[in-house]
Structure formats: C-alpha cells, structure tokens
Amino acid sequence: MRPSVQEMIAQSKGKKSKKIIEKIIPILLFLIASVSVLTTIGIVLTLIVETFTFFSRVSFIDFIAGTTWLPFSNKEAQYGILPLIVGTLKITLIAVIVAVPIGIGAAIYLSEYASETVRRIVKPVLEILAGVPTIVYGFFALTFVTPVLQGLFPEIKIFNAISPGIVVGIMIIPMIASLSEDAMSSVPRQIRDGALAMGSTKFEVATKVILPAALSGIVASVVLAVSRAIGETMIVSLAAGSTPRFDGDFTGSIQTMTSYIVQVSKGDAGYGTTIYYSIYAVGFTLFIFTMLMNILATYVSKRFKEEY
Amino acid sequence: MRYVDHDLVVKRMGGRKIVNYLFKGLFMLATTIALLALAILLYRIVTQGAGNLSWEFLNNFASRFPEKAGIKAALIGSLWLMAVVAPTSIILGVGSAIYLEEYAKKNRMTAFIRTNISNLAGVPSVVFGLLGLTIFVRALSLGNSVLAAGFTMSLLILPVIIVAAQEAIRAVPNELRDASLGMGATKWQTIVRIILPAAIPGILTGSILALSRAIGETAPLIVIGVPVIIQFLPSGVMDTFTALPMQIYDWSSRPQQEFQAVAAAGIIVLMAVLLTMNSIAALIRNKFQKRY
Known part of the structure; x- marks a missing residue:
C-alpha cells in the first residue's frame, strides 16, 4: 500500500540529514559572504603592516611632505610622495577636463533629445567602450594619441601627461555618461512634461529642471569616475613615463602612484628592501585617495538625493 | 489683465x-x-x-624576434587563469548573493557586508595586486602560480558577481518562493530547485561579463610578478604562466616599432576573446531570461 501524504510528510520530517542541511547551509553561506569582508580586512591589514615596516625606515614627515621621490638613488634614497601625487593629479585633471563635458553632454543628449531607437543603440555601444581593457587604451595612448599630439605640438615628449590623461578621460566617459543618464532618466516624466507644457524648450527643460533634479546622481558619477582615474594603472604605465616630478609641466615624462607600483613590481626589487616596502606605502596612499572618493560619492548621492 | x-x-x-x-x-x-x-x-x-595575425602567431611562443613572436603561452595561460577564476569567483559570488538575499537578517552586520561590497568594487586593481602579492604569493607561498593569480583575480571581480547575482535572485518573484514553501519544501530546497534555476540566466550573464574583466586586467598580474617570456605551457595550477594582457604589455613597452604591430595583433586576439564572451552573455540574456 502506498503511504498517504501525511505519512510521507511525517517520514520526511523525521529525516535528520535534511534538518542538518537546513542548519548548516546558512552558516556556510554566511562564511562565503564574509569572504568579501575578509578581503577588505586583508587589504587594509596588508597595507598597514607593510607600510608600518616602511615607516620604521623612512620618516613619516619626509614621506608626506617630501618633494623628491628618488628611491633608486645609490647615494641617498629619498621618499617624498608629493611628486607621485602631483603626477596622479595631472592625469586626473586632464581626464576630468575631457570626460566631464563629453560624458554629461552625451548623457543629456541620450536622456532628453535622443529617440528611443538611438538610445537603445548608443548605450550598449558606450558600454563596449567601458569594457575595453585598460592595456588596450594604454597601447592606443602610446601609439596613436601621443604621435598625433606630437604632430600638433612638437614640444610634447614621447612620454607625457597629456596623452594618457586624454585617454583616461575617454575611458571614464561611459561611466559618467551612463550613470548620469540613469540619474536624469529617473526624474519623473510629469516634471519634464510640465516644464514643456509651460512653453520651455528642451534645452531649458534639461538645464533648469532635469539637471538640478539629477544633480546628486551626476556629481556622484563624476566623483566615482575621478576615483577610477586616480586608480588607473596601465594607461599611465605605458604612456606617461617614469619620472616623478614636483612641478606643473604636462609635456614631459611624469610618474603616478600606480605607475610607480608597476615600475617596482616589474623590476627585481628584492623582498625586504625599502623599495619593496615603499610600494605598500604608495599603495596605501592610493587606497586612501580612492576610498575617500568612493565615500564622498555615496554621501553625495544619498544626502542630496531628490525624492519623488 | x-x-x-x-x-x-x-x-x-x-x-x-x-x-x-x-x-x-x-x-x-x-x-x-x-x-x-x-x-x-x-x-x-x-x-x-x-x-x-596568422596561425604561426597563435601557435608560437614569445620571441626576441618580432616576426617569430607568438601568443600561444599567453592565450593558454589566460585559459588556465579562467579555469581557476571562474569556479572560485562564481561559487563565492553566488553563495554571498544567496546569503544576502535569502538568509541575511536586516541588521547592522548585513548592512556592513553590503557597504563593504560596494566599497570593495571601488578599490583600484593594482591594490588587489598588493593583496595577492602579500597573502597568496608570499604568506601562502603559492609563488607566481596560476592559483595565486587566479585567487587574486577572483577577489577582484567578486563584488561585480555578487551584485549581478543579487539582482538576478531579486528578480525571481516572491510568488514562486511562497508556492514552493507552501508545498512543504524547505528553504534550501526552494533555493536550489526554484530560485536558482530561475535566476541562472542573469547570474551567468553577470558572471561572464565579470570574467571578461578579469581576462583584460593587467595591473594585478604585474604586481604579483607574473613573468612574460615563457617557453612552456603550464601543466597544473601551481605552475608559473603568463597571460594575454601581460604579453601585450610587454610587446607595447618595447622600443622597436615592429613589436607594436605584434602588440596590436595580440590585442586583436584579446578583443576577439572578449567579444566572444560578451556575445555569449548577450545570447544567454536574450534567450533564457524570463520576464515575470
């Protein structure tokens, strides 16, 4: 005789293995989920511990206030990080000058002017731009943008800040365009229609109604893009050179925090040397910069968000 | 008036x-x-x-001579890397997403994990390289092996996979969950038999896109110390290897003009791999994704 449904349920409830599974799985999944937390802890601890060793050899004041970065000097190595920060800021500045107008312009076009068809084609194409590996951008900067710039301005050297800056800008355009477009599209249609019905042109709607309403999202997208630009490594490693300098020159070779880490990693700075530990100190500085930017982006988009 | x-x-x-x-x-x-x-x-x-681009280019090892240089070691190396990254990152990513969407209580711990994931996504890849160098290469003495690089890359793309999997799981309507639980299924049975099958297209699409990011990443590999000139193929996950972006980086940074063309050929191979992966992702998305 077949067991009745009640009997089957009773039987199944009696199974111990099932109960155990139901208890173990959440714990197991929690452990898996904590890997991401452990990763963050790992990053922070790694950076702190190794940076600590670095500061047992180099004074902290010399590091954050020094204007000479000469780690490979045979006589007396100097570790003042300001030249690397200046290099990073040069790249970021040019990238922002390139990417902000183009990114926001494209976002306004896609969100306010473009037809549905155009938007459906252009947005995925822009996402391709975001998916191109940075090494490819670096190659593009070195073999195309730099020669073109040299043709226009002969004083530009083969390694300079302008070409990688422009290309980093191109790299972050999709990020700004896509996130800003999302912010503008989420402004309710009624507000847009209301302004149009009052006789505004589309441009007036975009600048006087949509931009203010979506400002928090737009600013957040720019801040996130700046964070990406600061952390960008391969484009600057290939095209910006490796000369740490504390000045305002954009036409010659520079060095950023990221490209210094790459330069040391490529060479054979032996484990335990001061140069080896210096990449952690630089990495820590870089980490703090990008972390502050990310926190700022979250803050801006939460604090100044317009709710409808 | x-x-x-x-x-x-x-x-x-x-x-x-x-x-x-x-x-x-x-x-x-x-x-x-x-x-x-x-x-x-x-x-x-x-x-x-x-x-x-030629058959020889795909089938030759790296060389000092541009006309003989090939991409075999890098291409196979990248496949080895993916063989480690794909299972590691997908298991960790989907597991975390299931926990966050289905089990996690709304408390400060959960909020902390969520914030942490979004912050982790903003950490530059070169910093992940430093983590990999310290933890996997040195502390666990994995050396510059496929395994060390694979673990580093897995952690790098973990936030992307978690977020994609979370969205896919969230898109499964609550009616399905309730129906399954109402029929007497346990929570885990519901997840394995109802929710995951419904969410798999979304999870796969997100995972493939994340993996394609891992294939193109260079900076962590350089920091870990992945070599470039390699004349053999790895035979296991503990062997040293090289990868497509490393090889392209090496060719691009050589002064000889001829190597730039070789680098461009390497980039075409890399972009072809990425294009294939993206097409597969798009195909899965269009073909299998159910709208509820």
Missing part, C-alpha cells in the same frame, strides 16, 4: 529656439566624440595588427 506678454514671448522665442538647437548639436557632438573614439581605437588596432 494680461498674464503673458505675448509680444515679448514672440520676440524671445527665436533666440531660445536657436539656443536649443545649438546645444542639441553640442550634446550630439559629445555623444559622437565618444563613439568616434571607440571607432578610431578599433580601426587603429585592426589596421596595425591584422597583418601579423
């Missing part, structure tokens, strides 16, 4: 319209510039590299 000065409106309308058209043109120009940049980039790489 007139609320609207009709003459004034008419007088200004022309100017306002001109401004509107002018800026429409400018915004369109901005979009075009972005698209043009992509077109130039692709055109340059194809014209520079196509001449070097």
